Structures are given as structure tokens and as C-alpha cells.
Amino acid sequence: MVTASLNSISADAPELAKGVDAMVNHDGYAVIRDVLDSAACAELVAEVDRVEREFETPFGKNDFEGFHTRRIFNLIARGPRFRKLVINETMLSTIEAILGDGFLLSGTTSMHIGPGETDQRLHADDGMISLPRPHPATMITTLWALTDFTKDNGATRLIPGSHKETAIAPASNEECPTLIAEMPAGSVLVLHASTWHGGGPNTTGDTTPEIERYGLSIQYVAGWCRQQQNLMLGTPREVVAGYPRRLQELIGYSMYRNVMGHVDRNHPLGLLGVDVEPNIVWEKMGKTE
Numbered sequence: 001m002v003t004a005s006l007n008s009i010s011a012d013a014p015e016l017a018k019g020v021d022a023m024v025n026h027d028g029y030a031v032i033r034d035v036l037d038s039a040a041c042a043e044l045v046a047e048v049d050r051v052e053r054e055f056e057t058p059f060g061k062n063d064f065e066g067f068h069t070r071r072i073f074n075l076i077a078r079g080p081r082f083r084k085l086v087i088n089e090t091m092l093s094t095i096e097a098i099l100g101d102g103f104l105l106s107g108t109t110s111m112h113i114g115p116g117e118t119d120q121r122l123h124a125d126d127g128m129i130s131l132p133r134p135h136p137a138t139m140i141t142t143l144w145a146l147t148d149f150t151k152d153n154g155a156t157r158l159i160p161g162s163h164k165e166t167a168i169a170p171a172s173n174e175e176c177p178t179l180i181a182e183m184p185a186g187s188v189l190v191l192h193a194s195t196w197h198g199g200g201p202n203t204t205g206d207t208t209p210e211i212e213r214y215g216l217s218i219q220y221v222a223g224w225c226r227q228q229q230n231l232m233l234g235t236p237r238e239v240v241a242g243y244p245r246r247l248q249e250l251i252g253y254s255m256y257r258n259v260m261g262h263v264d265r266n267h268p269l270g271l272l273g274v275d276v277e278p279n280i281v282w283e284k285m286g287k288t289e
């Protein structure tokens with residue numbers, strides 16, 4: 001375990017986006033405090049419980065997903081409270097400072113770690129990307145603490161600076177000392193997706209009362225990358241038509257650099273009944289009629 005203190009910054013700090021961008025580039029992570037208040041966290045925990053009950057969400061079936069961890073994928077399809085988080089303005093400006101404009105939502109997942117869980121294999125969330133490491137961030141993982149993240153209940157562990165390593169992952173969890181991202185409910189851990197990290201063990205219940213760790217992962221990618229979860233297919237078009245415009249764009253009903261994402265030369269928002277000119281880049285690349 002590393003004893004260094006965590007990089008952390010308050011959500012209302014001046015120049016938040018610039019500060020987080022600097023920390024993420026330098027150390028591979030930053031914690032933003034007080035993004036959500038306690039009432040919002042309690043409502044979201046109740047929502048996670050509701051969805052888990054409704055869908056009878058099982059524990060993971062492998063060590064990586066966790067035999068004592070329940071995951072709900074495609075959260076945006078599960079309720080407006082989850083959708084609101086994805087378009088949180090504070091977080092979007094922060095992500096834009098790191099990934100640039102035109103970034104997309106990559107996925108939304110609840111990670112609910114129960115007592116008895118063991119530590120997850122340390123990994124990089126962008127491990128499937130074939131760019132040689134290190135490389136600038138193409139993906140950002142935000143981990144939202146809905147309950148306090150503590151060393152005993154499964155707080156995320158990470159290796160500061162590991163986004164600069166050439167290897168995709170350490171040979172074993174024991175190879176390098178980790179920093180435990182202990183943070184109060186309402187905080188968000190922002191990770192460069194090349195940073196080695198993993199969910200921690202939940203040892204509560206051994207000698208203390210059992211405590212569940214409720215966390216949400218909301219991931220974003222640069223506008224030219226493939227999203228991890230297939231959000232365009234994950235929700236029927238007529239349902240997405242009722243979502244806020246910013247969320248529609250983040251899901252993929254948008255064009256990057258006026259060309260990537262077009263549908264038959266038209267803007268994809270047209271499929272949701274919105275009339276938008278594609279302003280296709282080719283118009284600016286040569287003579288027009």
C-alpha cells in the first residue's frame with residue numbers, strides 16, 4: 001500500500017477542469033470531492049437497489065467481475081437519475097479538458113461490492129487499445145462513490161503514474177504498491193484509462209458490521225474511438241428521442257469533426273426527428289457546385 005495522500009480537489013474549485021486535467025496527465029488520476037450531496041447519493045443507492053431487485057441482478061461469474069459484486073450495465077436505460085449524472089455539467093467540462101470536444105459516452109455501469117469480495121486484478125480500462133503505451137488519454141473512467149469508499153469495503157486501488165508505463169498491466173497485484181482511493185460519498189475518482197487500478201477487497205463483516213460499497217462507473221472516450229458499450233443499440237430509438245439533447249449526442253447521435261458518425265451523409269440526429277445540417281467536412285475540402 002502507498003501511504004502518499006490522494007490528489008483531490010473540490011468540485012467548486014476555480015479552474016477545476018484545468019486542475020483535474022493536470023493531475024490526470026501527471027499522476028493518472030484525481031479525486032473530485034462534493035460532486036453529489038448526501039441526498040442525491042441516497043437516492044442513487046435506492047435506485048441501484050431497485051434495479052437490482054427488478055432485474056434480479058446476479059453476482060459476477062468470474063473473479064474479475066467479482067463473485068460478491070453485482071454489476072448493472074447500460075444504466076442510462078434504467079432511470080432518469082442515472083442519465084442526469086452522465087450530463088453533469090461539472091464533469092462534462094472536466095472530461096472535455098482532457099479528451100477534447102466531441103467526446104462520447106463509452107459506458108455506464110453500477111459496481112456494487114459486497115462483503116467477502118476479494119481484490120480485483122489490477123488492469124487498465126483501455127487495455128484493448130492497440131496504441132503503444134504510454135499515449136495521451138483516449139478514455140476516461142469516472143468512478144462515483146455513492147457510499148463512502150473505505151479500505152475495508154472495497155475502495156478502488158490504483159497505481160499513481162502507471163499510465164506512463166509501457167506494460168498494459170502489472171504482472172501481479174503484489175508487484176507494485178497501490179494507493180487506496182478512500183473518499184467520502186459524493187466524490188468522483190477520475191482515471192486516465194491507462195492507469196492500473198482495480199476494485200478493492202470488501203473485508204467488512206469479518207470483525208465489523210457488513211458494509212456494501214456502492215459505486216458507479218461512467219466512462220467517456222475521445223470522439224474518434226469506439227465506445228465500450230453499444231449505446232446506440234442498447235436503447236430503442238423512440239426512447240432515446242425523449243432524452244436530453246446532450247445525452248443523445250454523447251450516446252452517438254452526433255458527428256465528430258463534421259464527418260465521423262454521419263448516416264448516409266446526413267446528421268444522425270435526423271433519425272430522432274431533429275433537423276440538423278450535417279455541414280459535412282467535404283464541403284470545405286474542395287470546390288462546391
Ligand SMILES: O=C(O)CCC(=O)C(=O)O
Nearest residue numbers: 111155156197198199200
Ligand atoms: O469497482 C471498482 O472500484 C473498479 C472496478 C473496475 O475497475 C472494473 O471492473 O473495471
